[in-house]
Amino acid sequence: MLGVEMYPGLALAAQRLGDCCYRDREPTVHMPLYPTSCDMATRSLPHCLLPPPPAKRENFGKSEDIIRIELENVSLWKQFSTVGTEMIITKKGRRMFPQLKVKLSGLNPSLRYILLLDIIPVDSFRYRFQDDNWQVVGGAEARLPDRVFIHPDSPATGEHWQNRTISFHRAKLTNNTLDGQGYIILHSLHKYQARVHVVETKDVMMWGGAQHTFTFPETQFITVTAYQNNKITELKINSNPFAKGFRENGMNSKKQREARQKRKLNHPNQEETLDIESCDPCDSTEVLPQPMGLESTTLSLSDSGFCSDMSSLPEQSVQQQSSAEAFLSSQMTELSQISDSGQNQPQSTTNTEVDNGLLDGSTQLIGLSSYTTFATPSITPSSHLPVPLSQPTSLYSSLSSTQTDLPASNSEPTTVQNYSLLSSSHYTTINSTSPNTSSSTSSQDSTQNSMCHSTSSPQLSASSYQPILPSQENLSPHTPMNPPYHSLSQPSCQSNNSAHGLSVNTAQSQVISGIASSNSTPSTVQDSTPTAFPFPPVQSSNNPDSTTPTSQIISQTAFPFPPAAHQTGQDSSKIQTSFLFTSVPESTSTPLNTPSDEDSNTTSFPFPLQPSNTNSLTSGPVQTLSPYTFQSSAASQINHSSYQNTTNLATGSFTQMSSNSVNGARSQVLTNPMVNSIPASSLSASQPTHVVPGSNSNTTQTSHISYSFPPSIPSGPPPLQNVAMSTLAPSQVVPALSNIAQVQQNMPQSFSTSTFAHIPTQCTNTSHVPSQSFASMPTSTGSLIPHSALQNQPIPPGPTHTQYPSTTAAYPPVAPSEIGSFPQLNATAPYLPDMVLHPSLLPLLDALPPSATALYNPFPSYPLRLCQDPRSSFHLQLRHIYRQPQHVHANSQGSFLDLGGRPAF
């Protein structure tokens, strides 16, 4: 039922063009060629749907909104990511562990927000665990239907969200492409990245206002049907309370199982007796969180492993776990002090390798200035260490600030190191422009521009949505009173820490895209440490604070701006948008074995290489290197065109979008010298040391080739866009849709809406930003470039893997653009809903140039697609949200949104 009613603004967000090509991009047979027409279908949607309900616009995105997000159990995540997080997926659905728990701040207490979780592919590879290493073995499978988990509390007031730890533990992952439960469908042996979206809303049915996307680098994982890495298994057993039985002293441990089997064999009829010896409660790892103190520390240390301590606590309440983690992290600093004492000694019986590793690591962590490791192929106990426990929470903030005044500091390129300097692991999205971004330092990437929302049509009134939307009265007000989660008592350590989060001023959409972009300092990651593991911790060895991960945050305001504003650009204040996303160095995520061209040093390839010359980065206007840029010059040369594109994406991509041609107002960005001045991030430090599988050695290159990026980025818009353009009338008036039926009628194809539009990443240089690239954007203003103009344009290089700098920034940079910048332009995810196949679209499909297929890099651009899915099969359990504000258990499972993705079989 909800499918259709989803808030149009979100739903309609188009996907980036790159997405549409994604599936085709892969040369491998794994990527069936689905009609890319789907994308076009999306673009062809009536503009009317595109703009979010104008009503109450003023309520959203107040300037004072500075949204920050902290990953509560960041230390645990880091432990896993250090080894290489694996996430089990089953047909029946499997929960994630570690759980995704975040803490939000900066929300407007009076506004309602919906929190969403989605999981996007990090790259386009399939992995295999060989030789204690994750190696790329081929191209990714076709993208599966996009589904989003809606936090069961949604919608809730900002006060509600801020008063507790928000856990997405109920979200389930499945590999069943036919899943009817609405779980998030993923491919096995693929790498994914979790994202959290915060969407302002009046109610579940009526989304609007600012949208913020937060990406936590630590949460990258590879999906498996059975654990491949024993280290991960051990970590999970030690950390997950449900697996307690498998711990050394558990009843399901190997020892016990073997004993049971023995007994059964020897005495088939005899009832099993408990092995009391091994079950000594005293040995139990379940040490409840002790008050912070040495005593507790010693307890945990003496235990089989601190992980177990943590694990014993989990889920019971967020508080417990978070406190436990906080405890761990805080205590880690103290470990050195007590390391001498015998207390630290793990029990002889329980000192598994992992435990040792953890323990050692914990102790070592103190000394570690940075993540040195990313898991080398063979994970040694030390590999666990890198997790900086001292700072349990990683703060991510997204800024969508519009402030024109730029602090000088902001102008300075932020490097990953800056992150590293942060004592705590904070991720802040910097809004380049906002002076407030104290943490300015934090990695930021890029930039943004306002882009967005060109589509907003003034004509569309909120009222038009009302028919399908529950009235506010009907909505059950979010009742913080009975929150499913315990009010959060932040672990002491977390609370204060350095929350450098960027403040995103959602309200301040005013940000001039140009400014924002220019200001946005691309974060550079200096991670000199080679990352052997696909999920490398972000930090370079050089980083004093290895703990600080980089995150990408995208904030966008769903609400359309009055067209007039866009056109004229006069009212900059009304232009929302700056999507800042930090260019996250993807150091960690890079598949170790990503096939690389030896000569070219593309080894890091999907992950951007870091520019060899850091200096150049900052100085050269031309070099707007985003963190995504490849470090090795050679590599860059090889993929020069492609990477450059990506690089620019981070910095200039958004500007591009916003800019040019699409909206005159935004054009400022282009002209803004600042844009060019964006320092390239020096990612060089972390050149990934990927094992190059001989068989796959060419893979990287192949993939590049497959993408076939045109050497000259700036040159032209992709053909696809052209197609899309054809479908769209430049200045279409958006008809208001009064109800679902109308919506359907208007868009028979039932497009999937992507709330977060993708920005075409093609442009390398903002100055070069092809106006065409944005042409597809349906702007109410009619700023769209004529279709004809686009026709002959060379295909701009699509985003490459580099967008997700794996090595330095493991996290796929969520392009600011992705989120809502240009919904119409943004192509929907590669795998679109059935509607894509609508006959009417077929001609369009045919029209696609063959070359269009392999142009874009999928991940970065993956939009959150909250689609209006008319299908009856749409599985959405939102009704309870209205009916039962109290979140009774039955309803507490959370809701999954099928984003309209079509299962690829």
Next chain:
DNA sequence: TCCTCTCTCACATTTGAATGGC
């Protein structure tokens, strides 16, 4: 046919919510 790889399933254990009795 054999081998490898991946996935599925049943299993035992543990957790946590629900239920009922006091």
Next chain:
DNA sequence: AGCCATTCAAATGTGAGAGAGG
């Protein structure tokens, strides 16, 4: 209303086995 014990569904990793592909 509060506490406690019990029940039961869900969550978890293990390991055997099936299935597909080479």
